[in-house]
Amino acid sequence: MMVFASTTRSTLRGARPSLRQVVSNCRNRRRGFFSSAVRSTSIASGQAGTKDEAGPPRTIFSGIQPTGTPHLGNYLGALQNWVRLQEEATATGDSVIFSIVGLHAITMPQNPQQLRVERKDMLASLLAIGLDPERSILFHQDQVQEHAELAWYLNCLTSVGRLNRMTTWKSKLATARGSSDAAESAGGGEEGALALGLFAYPVLQAADILLYRTQQRATHVPVGEDQVQHLELSRDIADLFNRTYKQKLFPPPQHIITPTKRVLSLRDPTSKMSKSAPDASSRILITDSPDVVRSKIKKAVTDGETQMSYDPEKRPGVSNLLGIASALMGRDDPALLAEDLNKEGGGGGALKNAVSDAIIEALRPIQERLQRIQNEPAYLAEVERKGREKARERAGPTMEKVRRLVGLSD
Template sequence: MILKSPMRRVQLPFRFVTIQSSARTSYSSGTRTTSNPGRPLTRPVSTRSDSSRIIFSGIQPTGIPHLGNYFGALVNWVKLQDAAAPHDKLLFSVVGWHALTLPQDPKALFEARTTMIALLLASGIDHRRSIVFHQDEVQNHTELAWILSCITPIGKLKRMTTWKSRLAVSRNANDESEVDDSLLNAGLFTYPILQAADILAYRATHVPVGEDQQQHLELTRDLAETFNRTYPSPTPLFKLPELMLTPSKRILSLRDSTVKMSKSAADPNSRILLTDSYETIAKRVRSAVTDSISGITFDPVERPGTSNLLMILSACTGETPAALAERYANSNHGALKKDVVEAVEEALRKPRAEFSRLCGEKAFLEQVARDGAQKAQEQSNETLKEVRMRVGLDYQP
């Protein structure tokens, strides 16, 4: 039986969300110590450490990010980069192998890989401070994924829920229960193992992700623990990576406020992309679904459309949705939508212009990716050398 260690969430100085932990795990002396389950941490988790943090996260090259992607991941990555200590290491990867779990047009995917590098840089990721690279250019990821797959119980993968939702979206199914499991390819079933390898190849200590990826990080920790127990000598190899839960706003579709905003939704008016012009933003916000209730209140259950507009405005301005609702209490939806348009345009204006500039510098983008892949390869080589030795593929007397 695999021993499971619930994750510890850490609080960052730029308002990352802190959630109570049900256990805390340490490998500082090669032993495992766990606090009483269900109890919160007895002291705040410090954002400073005597040892450096290794921070890893990735994004798929499957189209231009929308507002939810931008505020849920990219903005937080930039804040994390800016707040990092000098000795911290940060790696941000374009995960091309993960994109292959669903059908892709080869030419479009190849171009999207470079586009995503440009978007990362345009959003504020500094390639001189962070390692920016293509996951598919570092073979250590797939080698470690295979080794980890050999210690992963099938039962654990069957409990993963995200593959069903991804398949449902790809088939435009409204109900996950309608999804035929026979349509599932092996890559979509086992990609959580590759995601674990992405993280563990660098022995990452912290992983900034949204709540939808929490189950995958739990699997990563389980596999790290299993490897450490199976191959314990001379000391445990992997530290258990900690979840850094990003304070992403739950931004919904502009046309269907029962689902999240999505790049793959059939209606293009349901989303706002980072590259959308002012005119496109205005058109899509004006057509956003609301309700016939007078006044503005924040009530995600009874007024999801109106609340979604407040969430978007909150993401752009930093004010809480509740505070914004109080300010707009006596306004109508037209006034709210007008201000949402201006706020979104202001938030996207600079990254959109920088992205347009970078798209004309393909040689520079390719060099950034090559340099990043070389650094990532060098950093992960040390891990794979140790892994191969422990499992018996290499031997040192």
Template sequence: MPPRTQPVLLRSLTSRKVQKRHFSQGLRRADQTWGEKEDLDTAWMDERTSSNERVPLHKTRRVFSGIQPTGVPHLGNYLGALRQWKRFHDQSTDPNFSINYEPEQYFSVVDLHSLTGDIAPQDRLRLRKESFASLLAMGLHNTAETTVFFQSDVWCHSELMWILSTFASTGYLSRMTQWKSKLNLPDTANLDSDEATAKLKLGLFSYPVLQAADILLYRASMVPVGEDQLQHIEFTRSLARTFNSHVQRVGSGQAVFRIPWPVLSPAKRIMSLKRPTQKMSKSDPDPKSRILITDSKEDIYAKVKGAVTDSEPGISFDPERRPGVSNLIEILKHVTESNQPSQFIAKDLENTSMRAFKEMVAGEIVKALDGIRDNFLELMQPNNSRLHDEVFQGGWKARDKAKSTLQDVKQSLGLQTLALPWLEKERQPRKDSRPERVVRKEEELDSPSSSPDQFEGAPIRHSSAEAHVPIRHIPVGHEKRSSGRSGRS
């Protein structure tokens, strides 16, 4: 019997038409055929993942994706994921799309994940700031539909991870390839290996559980990822089904989590400019092997000019025989968003000299990244408060959504707070309440001269200017939008 398919609506690369793509119950593949016919079929809003499981999606198309705080992203990150984020962000402001659907996007700098690596605290702080500033420089920012935030600003991620850990299978986690590749172990390595257990830390082993919590916490229906993350999305889907079936089995009502779908970018892999058989990476010690999205025009031209190719005349697409030239063709295809196959692009340029070809590729990269560098440098200025405002607003919005989901999760497990009725009554101040006491820097609360009950019941207010946190408010437009969505999942 052929696999059952369901129509899922996504926007095309342009804002002029809607494309429909049919998916089986397996993972979405980037090479599946896209239909060109405009169709407003809404069956995807009632996605069923099994005969007895249904997660109501209403009219909301909710997207979640995260990026590690490795500093300024390189061209491969941009073409593989970040440009897709920007499209979702821009699409949410399209009135033609929002007539029938309510798009929401949650884009996170997943800095808790970075704790599995050996990074000095001062370096991690710098890399986090650069990563967040890069997203803003691309054009992403907090709106009524889009939320850009740090993962560590939302405590619900860690709490949901622990809850999901009680459902996650160690056998499934032991088969994941992430921890093996991070430790330079073969894919056949398992927990019976002394080498594996000597190197493996719990945080790296349970990394996929935190990643699942990131996605499920916002009840995302779509997750833009690269092909190397498909195994993690399938784990997330499996974990969500396990949790949903558990709460339904014990009689806690409907399923809590949506079953997310991965969305793959057409740009599968961008290779290193110096080692075209390896993926472009920031771990490469040679900075000329990659193009950062904040590189200057001069740097981009110099890096592309120095890209490894070969001495064969002309341009042709052959990844096995001519990996360097083929990589530049792939870069040209994706930065120009061409619909032509790489072989056709190479055929059109077959008589072009290598020097002219490299200049063409560099020029198109400069066009694709235009404006990002200037925006980034402005955001990184010490007196620029916009980055701090965006961090504050993004964290506030993300916590608001995450707490709602976590409350449903805890209620489904019988963990709802028993003190809730008391919150409905306004607590009266104590008759013997004392005024706030200002604590100055030179004073110590545990000083021997202070009696233990001297400060009991009196809130402590620090007078230090450094301890003051300005209160910033979400724009009125967001409050109105949020109030109109109360009660939706």
């Protein structure tokens, strides 16, 4: 997942290599971006460690929308953890299931031709960053009809009031109303145009998770802080289904809190890096060429101070770049990188050069693999087919039980 996993904090505090040595070592790592991201601590069901020793293997599920090429924030925030979970699962016997969630994507307006391309590009990108279809179940959600079927059954149980309290829905509603109390009190806004699919989005997400439960154990889900409420809803829906039909079919899903890096916009370091931001220079795509990377980093917002320091509140732009570079170099503490930059001199220019070099070297092996994969459409089609078959094999027994419990099957 990340380079320089063997560089410990004590080494960094002692005879630390220069920035040039750190970046140049990227070229010599055969596995490039995939050695070991963040030291493998995770928390499952509130307990430290990657897997509790007792008990059956876990099923781990996560998904990503096929809306555009993944950017650096996607990778450092989620996808590198997917690779780590896959690697850990090889040793623990856990099952890891990763889905490209096209049904979620269409809850917002999409260009159909563009979406077709982006679905394929996302699959190729996930393979390029290190997901292995032989060790993970990797599939398109929209090719497994059981997701939509289970979502409908759960929709029939979930109250409108519960969904009205979801933070994401309230955010969309506020935007539609003009994002102000004044607009709401005036009776204006376009909330009536918001789609039912967007409102019921969290129920589909619950179906995605619950579908892959096993008799022995609940589904485990790696979540960030902004998704905790959605997982709580999934737990509530599981409990509601069990109480309604008087059978404990769905164990409440459990969270895995994974170490993540919050990557901010290069142009507005008070907000997250986003695919939907209108300014393309605000994000680094995993497909960006070295020249494009350098251009975007050169334009990144910093400040006029020549001394570097890591202070996200007072210096968000500089701290964002320090965090990105540290993550890509496998270094634990961005403040230590700031110290090294100050020793070598050069101020903000040196920081931007270091960040650009680290990004370019990290993305190089990903881009090489991506190009090879995109040139093999038959391979991509085979990955799609096998992923679909494996997912339906796992989902089928759950849906047979659901249909029987609700009275739609003998």
